[in-house]
Structures are given as C-alpha cells and as structure tokens.
Amino acid sequence: MNNAEMLDHYFKEKRDVHLEELKDFLRIPSISALSAHETDMQKAADWLVQSLQHAGLENVSIDETEGHPVVYGEWLHAEGKPTILFYGHYDVQPVDPLNLWDSGPFEPEIRDDKLYARGASDDKGQVFMHIKAVEAIMQEHGSLPVNVKFIIEGEEEIGSPNLEKYIEANKEKLAADIVLISDTGMQGPGQPAVCYGLRGLCGVQIDIRGAKGDLHSGLYGGGIQNPIHALVELVASFHDQEGTITVDGFYDDVRELSEDERAAYQALSFDEEALKKEVGVAELFGEKGFSHLERVSARPTLEVNGVFGGFSGEGIKTVLPAEAGAKITCRLVPDQDPEVIVSKLKAHIEKHQPAGVTVTVTEFDKGKPFITPIDHPAIQAAGRSYEKVYEVPTVYTRGGGSIPIVAAFDELLHVPVVLMGFGLDTENFHAPNEHFHLENFDKGLRVIGDYYYEMANFSKDELKK
Numbered sequence: 486m487n488n489a490e491m492l493d494h495y496f497k498e499k500r501d502v503h504l505e506e507l508k509d510f511l512r513i514p515s516i517s518a519l520s521a522h523e524t525d526m527q528k529a530a531d532w533l534v535q536s537l538q539h540a541g542l543e544n545v546s547i548d549e550t551e552g553h554p555v556v557y558g559e560w561l562h563a564e565g566k567p568t569i570l571f572y573g574h575y576d577v578q579p580v581d582p583l584n585l586w587d588s589g590p591f592e593p594e595i596r597d598d599k600l601y602a603r604g605a606s607d608d609k610g611q612v613f614m615h616i617k618a619v620e621a622i623m624q625e626h627g628s629l630p631v632n633v634k635f636i637i638e639g640e641e642e643i644g645s646p647n648l649e650k651y652i653e654a655n656k657e658k659l660a661a662d663i664v665l666i667s668d669t670g671m672q673g674p675g676q677p678a679v680c681y682g683l684r685g686l687c688g689v690q691i692d693i694r695g696a697k698g699d700l701h702s703g704l705y706g707g708g709i710q711n712p713i714h715a716l717v718e719l720v721a722s723f724h725d726q727e728g729t730i731t732v733d734g735f736y737d738d739v740r741e742l743s744e745d746e747r748a749a750y751q752a753l754s755f756d757e758e759a760l761k762k763e764v765g766v767a768e769l770f771g772e773k774g775f776s777h778l779e780r781v782s783a784r785p786t787l788e789v790n791g792v793f794g795g796f797s798g799e800g801i802k803t804v805l806p807a808e809a810g811a812k813i814t815c816r817l818v819p820d821q822d823p824e825v826i827v828s829k830l831k832a833h834i835e836k837h838q839p840a841g842v843t844v845t846v847t848e849f850d851k852g853k854p855f856i857t858p859i860d861h862p863a864i865q866a867a868g869r870s871y872e873k874v875y876e877v878p879t880v881y882t883r884g885g886g887s888i889p890i891v892a893a894f895d896e897l898l899h900v901p902v903v904l905m906g907f908g909l910d911t912e913n914f915h916a917p918n919e920h921f922h923l924e925n926f927d928k929g930l931r932v933i934g935d936y937y938y939e940m941a942n943f944s945k946d947e948l949k950k
Contacts, residue, residue, distance in 0.1 A: 517576035553639030574641035669906030685854035710841025823851035852889030
C-alpha cells in the first residue's frame, strides 16, 4: 500500500474507537476561565499525556506555568529531516447560556454526522486529529517521516497569558523548522483553505472630561463644552468620508499585497450580494481601491467599538454630561508595529483635542501581525495535502482576526507558521451547540498524515524564511 492507502485503511478501521476516545476528551470540562474547573484542567492535561504516549511520542511531560500547565511531547529520530512543532490548546470556553444547548455541552453526541460538545471544533477535536495522525504512521511504520514536537496549552481561551514566557524560556526545547497550528477554519464546506497571515491588534480607551459634574443644559448649555460633542468631533477625525484612516503615518509601514496574493483573493469569487443579505446592510463600505476580502483581512482598520456618556434611559434628561468616552481598536497588517500605531493614535488625539475638555488615553493589550509568504514551501505543501484528499483546489487566505500567540511563535522562534484548520464558521465555537463536522474530521486525519510525508521532501534549508 502507498501512504495514502495506508492512512485510509487505518482511519477507517479505527474510526469508531477514535470517536469514542475523542468523546472521552470532550467530556472533561476544561474551562480555563473558571477557577472551579482547575481540577478539570489538570485532568485534561493528564489525558493528553496518556494519548501522546500511546501515539508513540517520547519525553512527554506536563510543564507547569504560573497558570494552567503546558503539555509537551516529541519524536526526534528522523535524522536530517525537518522538525514540525505542532501547537494547540486543551482549554475551552464557558458554556453559558446552558439552556440553549440541545444536548449537554460535556455530553458528546453525534447528530447528522456532526459531533456536538464544547471543544469539538475549538480546539480539542483538531488537536486530537494531529495526535491520531502521528499514531497512525507510528503504528503502521514504527517511525515518522519527519521529526515532531507537540506543545498543547491550557490558557488560549483566556489570552495565553503565560505561553509567551514559556516559549521564551524553552527556545531550544521548542526549536523547529515550522510551526503547525489547527485552530482556524476552512473557507467553507468542502473548500479547504490555508491561512498564511493574521492581523495584529492594538487599542485605546479615550476618556473626555468636561465640568466637575453633570450640568443643567438650560443653565449651562451653549456656554460650556459638552464632552459628548467633543467625543463625536474627535471620533469623526479618524476617517475621511470614504473610510480611509486619517491618522498621520498610519499606513506608512503597511506591506502591500503581492500580485500572487491579489490573484489568490480574486480566485475566491466572493459573493458580496450574499454577504449584504446575510448581515442585513444595503451596501458594503470601506477603504477605496480594495475588495471587501482585502479590506477585512489584508488592510489595517481603526474601529470604534463602543461609546459612553450622558443619559441613555427612557425619555429625556436635560443634562450636559461631565464625561464621555470611547473604546477603539485597530487591526494591523505586516509590517505595522502596535507600539508605533498607538503612539500615532495618541499624537492624533492630542492634535485634534477639542477645546474646553481634558482627554485621557489608556492603552489596551497589543498583538503583532503575522505572515508567512504565500509561496513558502510549507504553505504550498499544505495546499497540496488538502487537494489530494478534498479533490478541489486549495484557497489561500489571510485571517482578519488576531491570534497574538501566533505572532509570538513567529517572533521568538523565527520559523514559518502554517495555519491548517478544519473547522467551519458555522460550528458555533464559543456559542451553544458547538459541533464539528465529521466529514472534516475524517478527511482532516488523512490531510494531516499526508502533510507529514509532504514535509519530508524538504531540506531544512529550503524551509528557512
């Protein structure tokens, strides 16, 4: 049998066993955000240790952090071959509101060829697939075509507060030629996608203060600056009427799309009319000269996420409020630096500060953007593995969101990152009735196994960025 036939035979034979094992994993309520589940977090880490050891990995350990532990394992006997560092997480989101679940969030149930449970898609199901891909090859051949390392954390759903420190302290232990992550999604049903970039993030809160307390608008209105008026004026200064950001120097470091990237976006054949209907708007809006997909994944943004101040109850209250504010976040693209962008935001706010008020700016957390070139061998190899199994061309995309730890891998380990996901946007991760399509579970196992063989064809030098 060739490699594809071997993988297919193994996964067909073991499918029922594997699904029962995955259900056991999903039954563990490893909710990292809730202290009441600290014991469950340890239980999930212990479960992974046993699973990794059973798959044939060595030096499997539970590495303590200041929060929930990291699970590590490795197999490093493919001399001269590349090393793949797989990253995933075993923690899950809280399950509220519980009454909206059709079955228990930690009572896995298969309905309509979908596996329902918290963590089924994000990210236990996808972590499990990588473990079983290793197990399949080890069981059939007794060795792997490449070297592998696994790092599975328990704090992704709370922002990975301790993982960057862990990576920094274990650079030699985690040294690899690529980082492989399955915590993203496909383009749609039956349409695999390789995500080769993510946007970064930075944000600020603007607090505007006027008088020392709320004032009667009849006595003081027209003679004292209204903080809400000042806020509106300031917020309006961030964009022109066509949606272009007007902060001085905001676009200075933006890496422009390559011809290959623009061609990849055009190949997606995106249906803007369907999107308008889906979200309930009459027209799309954004930076001039770019398609919708480019705007939401490859161009930077500045969005007002919330405003506050004054009276918002029923009826009218003739008050001139003492304070108002807004929360603002920016999605950033390569090669923008969050620290630089925040400094430019502050300079803009100072330059446009309205008269008669004081303005305070508070910074939020920051995350750097990430990109692996679309033509990188590891990216293209992922596309080929998808195509062999799904039998359709792979699409190449950038993600509009931010996963700060991905940028940390890129920055600290200095290796390419490949995002090879099998979830779908419709699978309710973070919401009631989370589920995972078993079609993608079945095909994903074969894609991952094939990818190990694809990567064995490259030398370490060929994979360097």
